[in-house]
Amino acid sequence: MTALLAAAVISPVLAQSDEFDQGMNTMWEVLWHQSGTPTRLVRWEQDIKVRIYGVNLGVHKQVTLQALKDVGTEAGIRVIDVSDRPDAAQVANVSVEIVPDNMLEENQPCVTFLNFQTETRIDSAAMQMRNRDAYRCAYHEAMHVMGVRGHPAGKTVLSYFPSKVDGLLPLDRVMLRAWYSPRMRGGMTPFEVLPVLADELVASMPDRDRAMLSRDRFFRNTIDQMQSFADGQGDVPMIVKRSGKSTNEGIRFGRMEMSYFLGIAYLEGATVPQDSTQAVRWLQRAANLGSRTAQARLGAATAR
Incomplete structure (x- = not known):
């Protein structure tokens, strides 16, 4: 009986922890192309x-x-x-074509x-949906139109196996609000x-202090995993591999790109504490792999 009561007390805490961790994983996965390449943020700066x-x-x-x-409502963009x-055909910057089933x-x-x-910045977008699939595709593709490009495994209409197809899920709303917040560019x-993204998710949690601890742990684990990936040892997120669309070239x-992104993270103190030594290390690795952007930032970083 005592064990059952203890479980009853603990379970809401565990439930939030699981929900938050799943949400963080989902938001990390939306930042990846199916080819195996992490992405930068793009979004609309005009009416659709x-x-x-x-x-x-x-x-x-x-x-x-x-x-x-x-x-558009969640993002604050007029449609x-x-x-x-x-x-x-001339004035539209988003075209949606319902195509035959074949x-x-x-x-x-x-x-x-x-x-x-x-x-x-997104200049225009083109969407196609097959006639028999348009209903289940509409919200999924609408999220892509807003610039959220990944296909995560979590509770979102962007998932390959969404639990809901006729409306946005709570995590979709969190992502859109963050994506179009003044803090983003x-x-x-x-x-x-x-x-x-993490701060918007924390704000949606009932126990924000516990969520912040989970957030910081997720940051540390993700940085470790991505350093391994950039070094040629780690792997892309599992959902990217499951898509069957990642390529050797995309992963290379x-x-x-991940080496460059780590360099910028350490240079600016984004997700990690600022560390000029680590910034130069990762920018140098990206430059050696052929990144011209990294070469330019490396020159600026070493000149400081």
């Missing part, structure tokens, strides 16, 4: 003007538009439907392409982005 067209619009247009408006304008690959029923001149590295590029 969307054109929805294609087959069976009577069934799919309203659901698709609502998904885009829901993500304007221009589909009925005669010049829609289009797209069987294992990729929907897809979004983000267009940007530099990996900072386009082009930020994963280690600059991660603390902002990912190791170079």
Whole structure:
């Protein structure tokens, strides 16, 4: 009886800890391309003007538009439907096409392409969804349109196996609020982005002190794992491997990028304490692997 009472007292704490750790893993996984490369933050800095067209619009247009408006609301970005304008194809910066069921690959029923001149600000986006899959794809692809590019394993519409497809989940809202918060700027590295995502998640937890301890532990573990990855020994997140779309070239590029990202993290004190020695070490490794950006930052870092 005593053991049962103890379990009853402890279980809410354990439940929050598990929920927070899963949330942190999920938000880390969204910062990875399926190819095996970590990404920088990109987002909209203008209104979204969307054109929805294609087959069976009577069934799919309203659901698709609502998904885009829901993500826009969380992000603070206005979504304007221009589909009925005669010049829609010219004025829209987001195009959504509902395609016949015989289009797209069987294992990729929907897809979004983000267009940007530099990996900072989204200039336009194009989404395609198969007719029979449009309903279950709408919120998933709407998140991608907002710049959240990964396919994590957690409780989010971005998962390959979401528990909900007709609306945003709590973690989706947390990610969007953080992604478009004033603390973010386009082009930020994963280690600059991660603390902002983590703080938004901490704020959603009932026991924030315990969540902050879990956050700090997650930061330490992730840095250790990514140093191993950048050194050529560690691996990409398991969900990236499970996608079957990672490539040797993507992972090689990912190791170079991660070396650069670690250098910037130590240079700026993002996710880790500032450490100029470690910053130079990782920037030098990235430069040796071919990163011109790292070469430029290395010169600035050593000149300090």
